[in-house]
Amino acid sequence: MSSAEIPLDPLALELCALSKTFKLGGDMLHKPRTLKAVNNVSLRVPRGQVMGLVGESGCGKSTLAKMLLGLTPPSAGDVLINGKAIVNANQKALARHIQPIFQDPYSSLNPRQRIAQIVGLPLRIHAIGTPKEQAVKIEEMLDMVGLPKRAAQQYPGQMSGGQRQRWRLPGH
Structure with a gap:
């Protein structure tokens, strides 16, 4: 292909x-x-x-x-x-159609990336918005799951277990 x-x-x-x-x-x-x-x-x-x-x-x-x-x-x-x-x-084209959701947030989150980088990855893959618009969308997503704006600059290891699970499950 x-x-x-x-x-x-x-x-x-x-x-x-x-x-x-x-x-x-x-x-x-x-x-x-x-x-x-x-x-x-x-x-x-x-x-x-x-x-x-x-x-x-x-x-x-x-x-x-x-x-x-x-x-x-x-x-x-x-x-x-x-x-x-x-x-x-093409891995990028494939990622637009299929993505895993891992059960264990400890092993599924890259400890070297800030939460904003992790949450913003789908926006970058799908070329949604400008970097400024992506930053606003990331803040909106964090707010949807009850995380403060400052969480965007944290690493996964700086968050509680509940926060690590919650940030990837909108509405929970």
Whole structure:
């Protein structure tokens, strides 16, 4: 796929017989072991729907998520977004269509970025507004979740656990 925009399709996300295997260990005397992290997963998510991925520890959730975000190539199968395979998709164009929401705010927030940088990332990716307009929008978003303006200049580690969870959930 070229770096052009991904066209819209009624089916937003489709995983077709997606699998990922890893080779573990091995040396001159021993063959590497094969680990099937994800095995033949297929699903369809229509436009406007939301999908949650749950499962026990070690069942392949993170590997599946990395494949559908285009961060890890599948060993077999395809990930289609808006009817187009994401193989060689432009990461910026892909990020306009699919984004994860992580459960754990401690590990999902970049500790080296200020909250304004993190919250403003989607505005920059989608080229929404000028930098000045983006700053105003960031303040509005922080206000929506009950955080003071000064939170924009804080790092995630300077916020309480409740604040870290709250800033990314509008209306909560």
